[in-house]
Amino acid sequence: MATTIKTIAKITGVSHSTVSRALRGSPLVADVTAERIRIAAEQLDYLPSAAARSLKTKRTHVLGVILSGIADPFFSEVLNGIEGAAHAAGYSLFIGSSNHDADKEARIVQTMLEQRIDGGIICSTPVSIERWRQFPTDRFPIVVINNQAADHYNFSIYHDDIDGSRQLARHLIELGHRKIAYLGNSHSGKTTLDRLSGLQEEMEFQGLSVAPDQIHHAPGGSLQMGAEGMNYFLNLPHPPTAVMCFNDLLAIGALKACRQAGVRVPDEISVTGFDNIAFSEFSVPPLTTLDQPKYEIGRQAAQLLLSLLSEESGLHSHTQGVKVLKGRLLVRATTAKPRKKETL
Amino acid sequence: MATTIKTIAKITGVSHSTVSRALRGSPLVADVTAERIRIAAEQLDYLPSAAARSLKTKRTHVLGVILSGIADPFFSEVLNGIEGAAHAAGYSLFIGSSNHDADKEARIVQTMLEQRIDGGIICSTPVSIERWRQFPTDRFPIVVINNQAADHYNFSIYHDDIDGSRQLARHLIELGHRKIAYLGNSHSGKTTLDRLSGLQEEMEFQGLSVAPDQIHHAPGGSLQMGAEGMNYFLNLPHPPTAVMCFNDLLAIGALKACRQAGVRVPDEISVTGFDNIAFSEFSVPPLTTLDQPKYEIGRQAAQLLLSLLSEESGLHSHTQGVKVLKGRLLVRATTAKPRKKETL
DNA sequence: ATAGTCATTGCACACGTGTGCAAAGGAAAA
DNA sequence: TTTTCCTTTGCACACGTGTGCAATGACTAT
Incomplete structure (x- = not known):
């Protein structure tokens, strides 16, 4: 005892x-x-005893974080940012990995609500607002990172994926590419669509377009999926001269598929990623990608949530509801001018 | 309300x-x-309300997990294993990343104890048993994965690093290597020493030895450290013909250093990793490594802890205290016969 | 009809912490 | 000396849940 x-x-x-x-x-x-x-x-x-104290004070000093999984280094970096800000403010994290499993997600939310977390952060996974119905949302602050659900949440942190994708597309177009494909991730709702939109917008802006057969959605965002997805493009009668991938993992997987098929990158085909995870600097060739401010995204999400919490028990100086961060293009060595004969 | x-x-x-x-x-x-x-x-x-319930029942159904960080895919896999077993038994996890920071580790342990976690898992990070003194250890079960601390804990899951390291060394020796170097990770106490010991034991078993200048300890286990560490070996007057790295991250970093220095792998130098993280299959060349049963390690640690918990409130059918798991050699493409002139 | 058995429910207390209120005591002011 | 005020402390209740014990009532057995 x-x-x-x-x-x-x-x-x-x-x-x-x-x-x-x-x-x-x-x-x-x-x-x-x-x-x-x-x-x-x-x-x-x-x-x-935290239990006794929170029972009395109605505050647990615990924040819930829901994400699809921590296997993707992108999420672990965002999580670091969240953790940093939360820890500095004396809050702990209760983390749940849904693994794209609706049942598991339901159990996670239930557990978090039973634990009476002070607030929640939903990270790039589509959690329906209906799950939180047990608690009125105005009394229970939730911040969403890259909202994937159809529902509208009041507070969120976005990365400007359309802008990022346009930066990558512009880079490729400036190099002379005209036939640019997109390898998406069907598990990621809104984000993959935004990145596709960014490519399409920039193409149209330059008077070009993306052919329907140059769009392929992999059932996931892993290395393995990247290799398989790239093989789809390589086997096309008229393969693209460049492939923009949903994220770095897919891109690195794609690089392997190219190597196995004997297609040289970037001489014969250009490849881009998205996120700038640590590995992308160590791939062969080093990956051209969009550097997303991962830590910062997490940090700001946590801070937004924390400011909502301090508001809650005091003045209502309406906090900014939505914040958008931009990434920056990082040109490494997987992009180059297309081979002459391929240039339109 | x-x-x-x-x-x-x-x-x-x-x-x-x-x-x-x-x-x-x-x-x-x-x-x-x-x-x-x-x-x-x-x-x-x-x-x-979990707080009210646990206040009365003295059970929180929460397990604490302390690890150095989740950036390393090895840990995220182990964590998955822990999570799987815990979740299946109706337990949630309270995760803390110490980041090799003693102060932070102290705060994590304190928070966990305030939360009255039912038990703890310490994963590959040296946490002194003294930190848990608030609670008598026989009433507060703790399972350690790859104990790094000097203290002795009663229950632990080990990966047989010496065996794994010997498997890798044997493979290299059989290929004809005689001058094998070791790139360690000074942040990892006992584990890196075990892996070095494995190499040394196997070498001595074959009548060989490891020269002192062929042992280098990087201050961490990241990609960046791997590149820097490999440069040390490459700049040696008599570089080794093979380098065994503490883990896959270091090895992949090492591969990049070789490429930049114009040293071909495996023709001019062989490189091995340890862990078999997902990336190691996608490196160039694909990495020869030791496949550690990461998920299984985590799962068994959690199950051991859970069985201790059920014992606690019932019969004392002394559970097995220490469990050792073995990995298996995975030969890919970073190892080959040494160049003729280099062969002793 | 009476006693005994059993199913069902409420009372009251406990877990560990926080807090409004009153009480006690001392010092300062009148 | 009496009054007032302030400092310090304890009493008692609350938070939400669980449980031993007693009370109630119905049903069965004698």
Whole structure:
């Protein structure tokens, strides 16, 4: 049995109320008494019970984070950003990986609500707002990173995927590419569509277009999927001269497929990624990609949530609801001018 | 304010005790009453308060997991294994990344103890047993994965690193290598020493040895460190013909350093990794490594902990304390016979 | 009809912490 | 000396859930 304030009370010869106040730093306790209590607490290795405290204060100082999984380095970086901001403010994280499984997601949300988390961050996974119905959303702040659900959430952090995708497309077009394909990830709702839109917008802006057979959606965003997806393009009667991939993992997988097929990158085909994960600098050739401010995205999401929490118990100085961050093009070595005969 | 059992009690016209019993499935409630209560609970979106429940039952159904970070895919796989087993048994995880920071680690442990986690898993990071002194260890089960601390913990899951390392060394020796170097990770206490020992044991077993200047410890286990570490070996007056790396990340980083230095792998130098992370199949060339049963390690650690928990509140059928798992050699394309002139 | 058995329910307390309120005591002011 | 004020402390209740025990009522056995 752990030591409680009652134990300390008995030993120091005061009431448990006084102990509680002393340890919380209340001014309603004589200095000498407080010091005596603190010493006793230290000596007894006292640690307050979070359960009892939150039961009384209605605050758990825990934030829930839902994401599809941590296998993708992109998410672990975002998570780092969230963790950094939360930790600095004295909050802990309760993390749930849904793995694209609706049942599991439901259980995660339920557990989080039972734990009475102070707020939630939904990271790039489509969680229906209906799941949170147990608690009125205005009393239970939720911040969404790259909202994938159809529902509208009041507070969110977006990465400007359309802009990022246009930067990549512009780079390819400037190199002389005219036949640019897109390898998407069907597991990722809105994000993959935005990135496709960015390509299409930039193409149309330059008077070009993306042929329907140059769009392929892989059933996931992993290395393996990237290899398989690239093979689809390579086997086309008229393969593209460049392939824009949904993310770096797909792109690195695609590079392997090219190598196995004997297609040289970037001489015969250009490939781009998205995210700029640590590995992309170490691929062969090093990957041209869009550097997303991953840590910053996570950090800002957490800070937005934290400011909502401090508002909640005070003035309602309406916080900015939606924040959009932009990434920047990072040209490495998987993009080059298309071979002459392929140039339109 | 969320609905509580008292709300339900008022509405259904019974006492809160009856509601509590009905929802917990106690046989002490008439079927009709129980059904009526269940319906009301459903309708009111009732979710029990984990804080109140655990305050009374002394069980939180939460397991703490401490690891150095989730950036390394090895850990995210182990974490998956832990999560799988815990989730199946109705337990949630409270995850803390220490990032090799002692202060942060202290805060993590403190928070976990305040949360009154039912048990803990320490994953490949040196956490002193002293940190848990607040609770007698026999009442507070802890399982350690690849113990890095000097302290002895009663329950642990080990990967047989010495065996794995010997497998890799044997493979290289059989190929004809005599001058094999080791690139370690000084942030990882016991593990890196074990892997070095494995190499040394196998070398001595074959009547060979590892020269002191052929041992280098990188200050971390990242891609970047791998590249820097490999440069050390390449700049040696007499470079090794093969380098065994602490893990796959270092190895992949090393591959890049070789490429930049114009040293061909595996023709001029062989490189091996450790772990078999997803990326290692996609490196250039694909990495020869030791396939560690990552998911299984995590799963078994969680199961060991869970069995300790069920013991705790019942019979003491002493559970097996230490479990050792072995990995298997995975030969890909970064290892080959040394060049003739280099052969001793 | 009476006693005994059993199913069902409510009362009351406990878990560990926080806090409004009153009480006690001492010091300062009148 | 009496009054007032302030400091310090304890009492008692609350948070939401679980459970031992007693009370109630119905049914069965004698």
